[in-house]
Amino acid sequence: MIQQLFFAYFAVAITVFSLLVVTRKNPVHSVMWMLLLFFHIASLYLFLNAEFMAAIQIIVYAGGILVLFLFAVLLVNIKDEMKISKFIGAAPTGFTFAVGLLVVVIMSIRSFVAAPPGIYSIEVIKQQTHTKALGMLLYTEFLYPFEVASLILLVAIIGAIVLAKRRLKG
Amino acid sequence: MVPLHWYMVLSVVVFAIGVFGFLSRRNIIIMFMSIELMLNAVNINLISMSHYLQDLRGQILAFFVIAVAAAEAAIGLAIVIALFRNKATAHVDEMKEMQG
Numbered sequence: 145m146i147q148q149l150f151f152a153y154f155a156v157a158i159t160v161f162s163l164l165v166v167t168r169k170n171p172v173h174s175v176m177w178m179l180l181l182f183f184h185i186a187s188l189y190l191f192l193n194a195e196f197m198a199a200i201q202i203i204v205y206a207g208g209i210l211v212l213f214l215f216a217v218l219l220v221n222i223k224d225e226m227k228i229s230k231f232i233g234a235a236p237t238g239f240t241f242a243v244g245l246l247v248v249v250i251m252s253i254r255s256f257v258a259a260p261p262g263i264y265s266i267e268v269i270k271q272q273t274h275t276k277a278l279g280m281l282l283y284t285e286f287l288y289p290f291e292v293a294s295l296i297l298l299v300a301i302i303g304a305i306v307l308a309k310r311r312l313k314g
Numbered sequence: 315m316v317p318l319h320w321y322m323v324l325s326v327v328v329f330a331i332g333v334f335g336f337l338s339r340r341n342i343i344i345m346f347m348s349i350e351l352m353l354n355a356v357n358i359n360l361i362s363m364s365h366y367l368q369d370l371r372g373q374i375l376a377f378f379v380i381a382v383a384a385a386e387a388a389i390g391l392a393i394v395i396a397l398f399r400n401k402a403t404a405h406v407d408e409m410k411e412m413q414g
Contacts, residue, residue: 151316155324162328162351166335171343178347185354192321192365197357197373204380209350209387216343216391220404231338232407238337246330253322262369269370281370282377293381300385307392310399 154188169230171217175210182206193266196275321362329355340405342397346390353383 161181168174182205189198269277282290328351335348357376364372394404401409 147316151320155320158324159327159331162331165351166331166339166344166348171341174344174347178350181351182354185358188358189361192361194361194365194373197361197376200377200380201357204384205350205354209384212387212391213343213347216394219395219398220341220343225341228340228405230340230344232340235338238334241337242330242334245333246326249326249329250323253319253326256319256322258318259367261367262371264370265368278370278373278377282374286374289378293378296382296385300388304388304392307389308395 150191154184154191157184158188167230169226170222171220171225172214172222175213175217178213179206179210182210193269194274196278318362318366322359325355325359325362328352328358340407342394342404342406343391345406346387346394349390350383350387353379353386 161177164177165174186198186201332348332351336345339345360372360376
């Protein structure tokens with residue numbers, strides 16, 4: 145019962161905050177609501193016994209990506225932003241599309257059949273600790289994708305510098 | 315015990331809100347934030363499934379999704395800055411050079 149109550153709080157809070165993120169007129173307010181949203185998602189991960197993912201969520205999203213967004217938001221002229229409509233003309237189409245997607249996927253969830261459970265039960269993870277279990281899997285079975293991910297980050301660094309640098313004169 | 319379906323429904327709701335924001339907002343920065351919202355919805359789904367199916371592979375996939383999201387945010391905001399330098403606007407409906 146208490147678990148359902150906790151989940152209900154997080155579900156309602158996450159839904160309301162995501163709605164606030166996409167409907168606020170002032171982009172700075174959107175970023176602030178998103179910060180709260182990320183903390184609630186991290187709490188949901190803790191609720192799912194994924195403490196390493198909760199830490200990553202706060203460090204990377206709340207600490208890294210949102211700061212980047214705040215820097216970019218500072219480029220926008222907030223006064224001009226407050227004067228004009230926040231939605232484009234095709235907003236009803238987008239709304240219809242999103243509602244259609246919601247209905248279709250929720251209908252299809254009912255036919256979901258869970259796979260047989262794997263070996264990482266809560267007892268095994270508790271005995272190994274979550275971070276160690278995740279790290280063992282990441283550095284053995286998923287070593288190659290891990291290296292590819294580091295390459296993606298390198299490409300992102302170089303790409304961001306090339307895209308954002310000022311053109312040289314002449 | 316909370317059923318797995320509840321997490322899946324929550325994930326779908328957040329994903330649909332992200333789709334709505336991406337398709338209907340005028341400001342390109344909010345559109346990028348909607349993409350982050352969609353990626354977070356996928357992460358909720360992956361981590362809840364990983365917990366209920368007792369397999370850590372879902373969390374590793376979520377780990378890679380977070381890495382790609384960080385790269386995407388850096389590249390996307392660099393593109394926004396480059397657009398700003400040329401057009402001095404963050405509104406997607408004012409960018410129509412390609413007659414799309």
